[in-house]
Amino acid sequence: MRSERLDLVLMPIPLIDAFIAQDRAAVDRLADYRVPASFPTAGALALLRFRREQLTHDPSRSPWLLRAIVLRDTRRMIGFVNFHGPPGSNDVGAPDAVELGWTVFPNHRRRGYATETARALMNWAATERGIRRFISSTTPDNAPSLRVHNKLGFARTGQVVDGEIIFELRR
Numbered sequence: 001m002r003s004e005r006l007d008l009v010l011m012p013i014p015l016i017d018a019f020i021a022q023d024r025a026a027v028d029r030l031a032d033y034r035v036p037a038s039f040p041t042a043g044a045l046a047l048l049r050f051r052r053e054q055l056t057h058d059p060s061r062s063p064w065l066l067r068a069i070v071l072r073d074t075r076r077m078i079g080f081v082n083f084h085g086p087p088g089s090n091d092v093g094a095p096d097a098v099e100l101g102w103t104v105f106p107n108h109r110r111r112g113y114a115t116e117t118a119r120a121l122m123n124w125a126a127t128e129r130g131i132r133r134f135i136s137s138t139t140p141d142n143a144p145s146l147r148v149h150n151k152l153g154f155a156r157t158g159q160v161v162d163g164e165i166i167f168e169l170r171r
């Protein structure tokens, strides 16, 4: 999956395992892009473990799960993105919807990468999987994330789940 400036590269199970084991030599062998020393943070590590567990139970989830956001020009990993899973895996239990989550590393923010990433991911889901309904959520104090939702055309549903505002986009 690619966009104008980015490659969104699926993380295969051996690479996820290398991240969890914090085995840098294996990471460098398995990733054809440069991973910053700061990845994974504690939060990212928890997400990697959770997604790894899901893949153990259901390997068919793989295309929906973790991708590195890679800047094509420099081959640097600048963030990561995933769907929560196939249709139905979302905060509001909508059977036809997929939910996205994205992170851009701090020193690469405010260059439009999160917006470009989310658009590419939704285009893939729409054209390859026929998805028409997208869910996303963020906390009310996350101004950059709120702005990204606005730029993408997401609308508030009025629901709040675990303190997060639920957004929806229909295409």
Ligand SMILES: CC(C)(COP(=O)(O)OP(=O)(O)OC[C@H]1O[C@@H](n2cnc3c(N)ncnc32)[C@H](O)[C@@H]1OP(=O)(O)O)[C@@H](O)C(=O)NCCC(=O)NCCS
Pocket (backbone or CB within 6 Å): 100, 101, 102, 103, 104, 105, 108, 109, 110, 111, 112, 113, 114, 115, 116, 136, 137, 138, 142, 143, 144, 145, 147, 148
């Ligand atoms: C939210 C996040 C992904 C945005 O990444 P990004 O690549 O900087 O996003 P973009 O450049 O596409 O857009 C950011 C927008 O927020 C704006 N912005 C940034 N900081 C802001 C602030 N403090 N207040 C208001 N707007 C702000 C930027 O100006 C930009 O809007 P613009 O294009 O109109 O100028 C990034 O901040 C991040 O990873 N945060 C931590 C993880 C997270 O919160 N993820 C979202 C939850 S799903």
